[in-house]
Amino acid sequence: MEGVTFPPDRPLINVSQAAPVDPPPEGMRQAIAEAALKDASAHLYGPVLGLPDLRSELAAKTSRIYGGTIREGQVAITAGCNQAFCAITATLAAPGDEVILPTPWYFNHKMWLDMSGVKAVPLPCGAGLLPDPDQAKALITPATRAIVLVSPNNPCGVEYPAPLLRAFYDLAKAHGIALIVDETYRDFHAAPDAPHDLFSDPDWDSTLIQLYSFSKAYRLTGHRVGAALTSPARLAQVEKFLDTVTICPNQLGQRAALWGMRNLDQWLAGERDEILARRTAMETGTLPGWDLLGCGAYFGYFRHPFDLPSDELAPKLVRDAGILALPGTMFRPASDPAGGHEMRIAFANIDSQGIADLFARLRGFAP
Structure with a gap:
């Protein structure tokens, strides 16, 4: 992200961190x-x-x-x-x-x-x-x-x-x-x-x-x-x-x-319902070429459609689409080529509309 600016009409979508940023109730x-x-x-x-x-x-x-x-x-x-x-x-x-x-x-x-x-x-x-x-x-x-x-x-x-x-x-x-x-x-x-x-x-x-x-x-x-x-x-x-x-x-x-x-049992039940709603948005959203390999908790794990390896794709997504996500190379041994084809999207801090906006950007992205 260093040196990259994000215009007001295309703010950064941060789907890299699997932790809530909102304060406790x-x-x-x-x-x-x-x-x-x-x-x-x-x-x-x-x-x-x-x-x-x-x-x-x-x-x-x-x-x-x-x-x-x-x-x-x-x-x-x-x-x-x-x-x-x-x-x-x-x-x-x-x-x-x-x-x-x-x-x-x-x-x-x-x-x-x-x-x-x-x-x-x-x-x-x-x-x-x-x-x-x-x-x-x-x-x-x-x-x-x-x-x-x-x-x-x-x-x-x-x-x-x-x-x-x-x-x-x-x-x-x-x-x-x-x-x-x-x-x-x-x-x-x-x-x-x-x-x-x-x-x-x-x-x-x-x-x-x-x-x-x-x-x-x-x-x-x-x-x-x-x-x-x-x-x-x-x-x-x-x-x-x-x-x-x-x-x-x-x-x-x-x-x-x-x-x-x-x-906070009742409050936590509401938090769970919200996360499950975001999971549904991830599973039902339209993202041609991207294969959803797994989804649940805060995560969607995808196989991306590009020839570019994910550790090179990730910084391009920041610069060209305003999306910060983690490459699959972070989650596999260096000798495993599968990581180059995968991306993790953490939806802890984007709601269903945010997921729709994310998918719209990804549909319009070409490396």
Whole structure:
């Protein structure tokens, strides 16, 4: 974007970031202000694994959504879901170990594994951008420590069916490795029922690790509040990581998340309805030549029709069409040519009319 101007009649359409830019609802902002003014403890160090009330509330809500039993001692609050992933993988894998990531992958997962000296083993997704448990089984070696799934998926938007998640859970359990399921976008899942039943297993925490984000649900991105659900024994190790990195999660953000869980169910249902309406607009819009490969949560993942590779197409879209979107090369290994044909469009911050305007620009674009 540097050096590019966007005329008033063609302002920038930013579909690059999968996070809301609007502030939290006013009631939550008032609760944050009250905590800042009247709760002296909100300005001090707190428990490394998070406020007990928030841990307990998330455990109870997750139990209601999924069934099964989740206890406070199986919940850690983190400085965002990215930190939850970093802390969890630090307890699982050391340099030279391996973690299986379906591709297209979330680039921050890949980047953290690279920084940690852990080998990210790509698992190419097949039809419908769904990973195959049998293909994953063929990739497991003595060095494998975990399989990571993101559902609803970033970058593809695809929601993994419950039987598929169960098959991966059984695979991980049989091989004594962890199954990490990042459910950052679970509040915008299209299905009204629980996304899976994995928490119904009495010993779920010996295999399953769920990651969650309050940022997307309550527009708390700047407050950095996420969570990891796993065994108390693993959380004892997670606590060491967190204590040396952040000491404790954001105190005001935690209080905001707790207030939101207790007061904003109806508001959040409306947010979900709006995101699902945007998903419908993405799925039903007219965009000749562009193939919609996956859609859901905040994302539409497309195969573009141009000969230009996506990492060259993306800057041209900024300059010539006023569209900022991420190229598929960011979500695949450098050796995978598919990334050059793909683009991610995140519709977190454009409504149905904005999607129509986006499609109109793309229809008129020629590189």
